[in-house]
Amino acid sequence: MLNDTWDFITGLSAAQLISYFWPFFLFDLTRYVVFDVLILTLYLPRRKRNKQRRAEARKLLFHEKPLVSVIVPGKNEGKHIPRLAESLTRQTYKKLEIVIVDDGSDDDTEIICRKLHRDGKIDQYVRNEVRGGKASAANTALYYSTGKYVIHLDADSELRYDSIETILLPFYMDANIAAVGGDIRVANLSQTMATRTQAIEYFKGISTGRTVSSMLGILRIIAGAYGAFRRDTLDRLGGWDVGPGLDGDITMKIRKLGLKVVHEPHAVCYTNVPTSFRKLARQRFRWDRSMVRFRARKHVDVLMPTSNFRLSNFIATVENLFYNLFLNFKWWFYVAQVIFFYGALLQHIIVVNYVLYTLANLAEFLVATVLLRKTLRKQDLLLFLYLPLMPLYTGLYLRIVRTYAYIMEFIHKASYADRWNPWKVSRVVKKDGL
Template sequence: MSLAGLFAFVQNLTFAQVLAYFWPFFLLDMLRYVIIESLLIFKFLFRRKRRQQRRALARHQLFSERPVVSIIVPGKNEGKHISALANSLSQQTYNNFELIIVDDGSDDNTALICRHLLKQGKIDRFFRNEVRGGKASGANTALRFSKGKFIIHIDADSHLAADAIEQILLPFYLDETVGAVGGDVRVANENASFATRLQTIEYIKTISAGRVAASELGILRIISGAHGAFKREVLEQIYGWDVGPGLDGDITLKIRKLGYRVVHAVHAVCYTNVPSKFSSLRKQRYRWDRSLVRFRLRKHVNMLAPASNFRSSSFFSIIENIVFNVFFDFKWIVYVIYMLYTAPHYLGYVFIINYFLYFLANIVQFIIARALIAPSYYSADGLTPFFLPLMPFYTGLYLRAVRTYAYLMEFLHKTSYDDPWNPWKVSRIAKKEKL
């Protein structure tokens, strides 16, 4: 294998051979993530430009109505983050909100810190559950005591851009059928480590660009727990959150089932701290990926059935999710076996060319995503794009390996029910009831 050999191999490739050797890239990934996604983003940008006047009107409506917004922050042992979060909220352009903190059975000084902040008036309401009940019960406790017309759920360790609340509320005023709006989540600790650099690119690609595309297509299936807004009446209809993990995706599906639109507000920016070590990143993704199997393929599989509440967009949302995430995840196993069988001598060349193609695709995706978020983009040092060449390794090998393992474990052992993320008493019931 040599450089000359590689060039010779590329020159001699016929169109049929290109398709035969690189079908996963050209037929699936490029088509799905580069071409279709780019077209959808262009459509979004074009429509946004056209709807500028409507947006101004919606903004005017929001500020003249000034509805109370409840910002709910459930969590365990998150006391240390609350003060910074409250400070970031005090800078908001929209300020008619109440900040509700729910301490879900913390065993550190969270309650002490929060009671102090409550006295200082930095937070508006504080509730403590002496016994831990899990994230869903914490969010539901906050919902129970909230008064706002809109409920914004954010994670304690994140902070919002100054216009984030305003931006996340606008879609409700642009379209009455919107039941929930996902906020954009970006990486706060971009320059903390190698792992956070790669996650920064990943978040811009998959959350900022990916969710705008999904939203344009009407198949957005997740609203991040770190930053999401809901109409109160919608949450009341579905009685809040169900038991997690993966409760953000779950509640989005329930809202879709009710017939509401779910959209992504790309300029409602929330900065969150991502794992700075690959080991903790692995654990986080392992949890996230398992929930896909649990919720899409177990709990909400009925959305695929042609029942009375059947909606084609919901159907496609789930199908797209299952196909691209679950089935296509296993395609690389098929691909490797297929290549071993058809062209065992060219494996090295095929790998190098594949890597190069995915690298190019990443560059295109990044440029388009970067253009999309340009008005609200902030970077610590501008060095992150230099990490793009490593992205095929990161998404193609590292994340894929974690995901495949997570799917297998969940399929075979339902391990998500043993996750310490929920208290054992809750997981036990969830497993028994097949939730």
């Protein structure tokens, strides 16, 4: 059979190659491999050239030594806080203020955090008896924090020793930068197959993908798990709006102010990801719906030629909508096309696609390795063994979840019913169409 497939490939003309595998060659290869490689060949030398500027920024940072507030909003996260507080004491940048906001926890969080507060391990612990959702908890933390910079951190994450210093440097290199995204890596990558595939996905999507977007000035998300913001900007915006997807939302709002947002691939944050495909599906269902809710609804105005129009914002949204939304539905069209028109060649087309996408993944992985080489660990590198699984993961699993999420959000506005927010909040924002 493989011989047949080989014959099939070698017998293909260029036109046939495109018509059978157009999604790969026209979109995925160009956007995710060719584009990434091109941009990074520009980025890496530039980063090297910027070494001197970075050193100066570092000098400025340590000369000014601004207070940096690390805010950690969450519900029932108490068990993670002692480790997090401990890891923050090992940071190279020391002038930190740790503010924990407990969003109506019903476990031992209060006992744990009150003790940490008494012992001076955290600077502020605010307990909200009634859950208000992530945005209100983050805003409470913002209200009670006093630092010049605000770092939003998930409770179950851990930072590399130099991470805070690294994430602050861009602020000292460009006064227009208002927010810096940290590089999220998977902490529990060796746990299950689901965590391994996510780890690879994070390398591609976050480390490489966001570095490239950042280079192009079209970065559209600063991860909620680890992002640094200028306080004056957050104050101007009144903090976070109601989610889910509040991290993408606030990034867009900062962009709309005409300020820059960048990604810092060397500011590493390890976070725990869902350990089963079932849990992962739930998480992605939430994330994907918020894409529709925020890009296609709330911030659709960036596509309009208003006085506030900015090309970079336009491109950021169009690129997002095109590659995620449009191409996602395109993929089903391609599946239908293959089945109805090339039914006889089905098995060859599947095998070839599988090989092409595996190779693309390998290329993307190599790019990430080059980009992140300094901060990679041995177990990160061993992930290349799992690359052949990625076409199934991104091509099938994530696509199905995403399609379902988009449809549910477009038709039912399902994100408003998400239990991630309390109903009292969802009810109001749905009524007001926010």
